[in-house]
Amino acid sequence: MENFELFGNIEQGKNFLESTKTGKFLFSFVISYTETCEIPGITFAGADKDSIQFTPPADAEYLHYGYCKTIDKIPMTPDGKPTPGLLTKAALESASIPHLTINAGSKVSPQLPFIDTGMTFGKNISTQDAMTDSQVSHAVDYGRIVGRSMASLTDCLVIGESIPGGTTTALAVLKALGFDAKVSSSIPNNPIELKNQIVSSALGRIDSEHPYSIVAKVGDPMIPFVAGMLSSASNVSKVMLAGGTQMAAVLAFASKIGFNEENSAIGTTSYITNDDTANFTHLITEIADIPAISVNPGLETSQYSGLKAFSEGFAKEGVGAGGSIISSMIKTGNNSVKFLEIAEKEYHRLFTSL
Numbered sequence: 001m002e003n004f005e006l007f008g009n010i011e012q013g014k015n016f017l018e019s020t021k022t023g024k025f026l027f028s029f030v031i032s033y034t035e036t037c038e039i040p041g042i043t044f045a046g047a048d049k050d051s052i053q054f055t056p057p058a059d060a061e062y063l064h065y066g067y068c069k070t071i072d073k074i075p076m077t078p079d080g081k082p083t084p085g086l087l088t089k090a091a092l093e094s095a096s097i098p099h100l101t102i103n104a105g106s107k108v109s110p111q112l113p114f115i116d117t118g119m120t121f122g123k124n125i126s127t128q129d130a131m132t133d134s135q136v137s138h139a140v141d142y143g144r145i146v147g148r149s150m151a152s153l154t155d156c157l158v159i160g161e162s163i164p165g166g167t168t169t170a171l172a173v174l175k176a177l178g179f180d181a182k183v184s185s186s187i188p189n190n191p192i193e194l195k196n197q198i199v200s201s202a203l204g205r206i207d208s209e210h211p212y213s214i215v216a217k218v219g220d221p222m223i224p225f226v227a228g229m230l231s232s233a234s235n236v237s238k239v240m241l242a243g244g245t246q247m248a249a250v251l252a253f254a255s256k257i258g259f260n261e262e263n264s265a266i267g268t269t270s271y272i273t274n275d276d277t278a279n280f281t282h283l284i285t286e287i288a289d290i291p292a293i294s295v296n297p298g299l300e301t302s303q304y305s306g307l308k309a310f311s312e313g314f315a316k317e318g319v320g321a322g323g324s325i326i327s328s329m330i331k332t333g334n335n336s337v338k339f340l341e342i343a344e345k346e347y348h349r350l351f352t353s354l
Contacts, residue, residue: 003329003336005294007273007281013291016265017330020238023155025327027092027099027242028146028229029063029320030161031056031106032222033121034130037165039198041191051075056162057110059085059319060101063092066349069111074350081309082350085319087297088160090343091328097158102146104139105221117142122220125172125202129217136212136224140257143228151233158267158327159229160242160320163222170249172199172218176206177252179286182279183245192277211256219253222246227254234260240293241265242323244272244280244316251287261290267323270296271316295326297343298336304347307340 006013037043037052055075058068062085068074075083092099101114105121119139122130131139151157163169167183174181183195202218215224226241227250233239241247247266272280273294284292300311310316325339334342 003296004326005270005273007292007294008285009289009291012262013265013293016238016291017293020156020330025097025156025158025331026150026154027097027158027160027320027324027327028102028150029060029099030102030104030159030222030226031060031110032104032161032163032220032225033107034163034165034169034220035122035124036126036168036198036220038124039126041194042168043165052164053107055164056106057108059083059162060110060114061112063089063099064112070108077314081306081314082347083319084310084315084317084321086346086350087310087321087343088319088324090346091324091339094334094342095328095331097327097331100150104225115146117225119221119225122169125169125218126198129205130169130219131216131221133212133216135221136216139221139224140228143225144232147229147231147233148236151236151239154237156238156240156327157233158240158242158320158323159226160323161222161226161246162319163220163246166220166222166246168195168198169218169220169223170246171195172202173215173223173249174252174283175199176203176214176218177211177256179252179283181248181283182277211253215253219249223249223253226250227257230254230264231257231259234263237263239264240267240323240327242267242320244268245278248280248283248287251284255288261288265291265293267293267295267326269317269322269325270294271310271313272322275316293326295322295329296336297325298340299343302340302344304344306351307343307347
């Protein structure tokens, strides 16, 4: 496993990789939404402001069909760089890892079978509370039910997400829970000042130290839902949180409601762990005694500029890409050279059929 780097609880990380080698993986894809993403300049997760709401359902559709139904093309940045879902799809398919979509507050429903939680999207945290305390409670309860059910079907439950603007709400939750967080961005020139302004105004509204109340004020629906999934699933199977900053916020909230650290890991790309504008690996060790597994997908040597862009700071992670690639490599024994081949084949399919 020469393409993996371990941080945090390294011994447990080695055990996690070893114990999942012969097991079954199941990928759960949680789609959600926060109106915070509609603030100009905060995210690249969509071609423009109006199309951002379609990014989560379109990511889900692309993973299932290889194309989208709610929009004409796969989700892209304004200048045409593809969703990190391309990496996820290539990883899952090459290893025959099944997946399910869960709607946990997406503004638009995907056109495919999915688990529906009845949750609504989060509000813009710069101007109002994201949710009510009871909505957070609902999210945790439903997350626990879904997590337990899905974990019982597999040896390792991998959880990914798509929520545009989610690094900003994640930053607010991490800071509100007392962590000195610096977070990544889907944009190479991380809009740190803008994020900090939004977070500062949101933190000013916090009037309770209760974790549910904090997430209700400054978070988004994905965070309590996935934390609920982790809390129950980690008692049944191994769980890998697939993602960067947002999953750090999930972990921080989960540490308040309880989960099994021995069965848990976080999996991401080296583009997150090497991001100088963030402090991801330090953050994880502060939050919980679990391993962080980082994979270098080798995209910097790609012949396609759209794939190379991930290694240059665009998107970096998302749609559970890192965790999916790690799971795929564990299951197949492929390295990053082989993975790059697979990803390039998918890129070629997409962009020659447009």
